[in-house]
Amino acid sequence: QKEVEQNSGPLSVPEGAIASLNCTYSDRGSQSFFWYRQYSGKSPELIMFIYSNGDKEDGRFTAQLNKASQYVSLLIRDSQPSDSATYLCAVNPGNQFYFGTGTSLTVIP
Amino acid sequence: GAVVSQHPSRVICKSGTSVKIECRSLDFQATTMFWYRQFPKKSLMLMATSNEGSKATYEQGVEKDKFLINHASLTLSTLTVTSAHPEDSSFYICSADGTHQETQYFGPGTRLLVL
Numbered sequence: 001q002k003e004v005e006q007n008s009g010p011l012s013v014p015e016g017a018i019a020s021l022n023c024t025y026s027d028r029g030s031q032s033f034f035w036y037r038q039y040s041g042k043s044p045e046l047i048m049f050i051y052s053n054g055d056k057e058d059g060r061f062t063a064q065l066n067k068a069s070q071y072v073s074l075l076i077r078d079s080q081p082s083d084s085a086t087y088l089c090a091v092n093p094g095n096q097f098y099f100g101t102g103t104s105l106t107v108i109p
Numbered sequence: 110g111a112v113v114s115q116h117p118s119r120v121i122c123k124s125g126t127s128v129k130i131e132c133r134s135l136d137f138q139a140t141t142m143f144w145y146r147q148f149p150k151k152s153l154m155l156m157a158t159s160n161e162g163s164k165a166t167y168e169q170g171v172e173k174d175k176f177l178i179n180h181a182s183l184t185l186s187t188l189t190v191t192s193a194h195p196e197d198s199s200f201y202i203c204s205a206d207g208t209h210q211e212t213q214y215f216g217p218g219t220r221l222l223v224l
Contacts, residue, residue: 032212034212034213036215041200042217042218043200043215043216043217043218044153044215045215046212046213046214049212088152088153090213096158097143097155097213099152099153099155100152101152102152
């Protein structure tokens with residue numbers, strides 16, 4: 001079983017819609033969770049991190065964490081074509097980062 | 110804040126030569142740096158974890174004698190690909206551990222092409 005699992009997609013949403021990206025993890029002791037965005041040919045950039053159960057909002061992005069169910073999600077409101085990228089979920093159980101394989105998102109104008 | 114740079118951004122070399130890639134944390138000190146490689150349309154693959162002043166910890170299947178890592182200071186780690194071969198051509202990305210947030214910040218990556 002992989003440490004972090006994501007649906008590889010591709011996920012396509014129309015411009016202005018909400019994009020929902022999901023991630024599950026296996027280590028129940030994980031404490032910190034991250035979402036990165038990676039454009040084609042570029043390195044990942046940090047979008048958000050979340051430590052506590054519930055929602056965390058930053059602009060158009062909302063991270064949701066449910067430790068009991070071991071999932072973390074990212075919602076992108078009012079999706080824009082510039083949001084088209086691969087989104088990587090990362091989990092830190094305390095000693096190492098584990099990255100998912102990423103979900104490819106395409107926002108259609 | 111939390112800016113990580115890499116140099117060079119792109120390098121082309123002949124088979125058999127060695128290539129050194131530098132990773133610097135510009136505005137913070139990083140006790141831990143990580144080296145990844147990524148093939149086209151594939152996920153990140155962790156190669157090694159580098160701690161300042163100590164030997165790097167390599168992931169299974171990564172040859173430590175081929176990928177030499179030196180973490181000489183809290184702001185600089187280097188990866189040397191020794192005797193590079195065409196199959197070493199890849200996108201190499203470093204990241205640094207932002208200790209105040211337990212977050213990894215990535216450098217812009219180095220694209221290596223071995224002819």
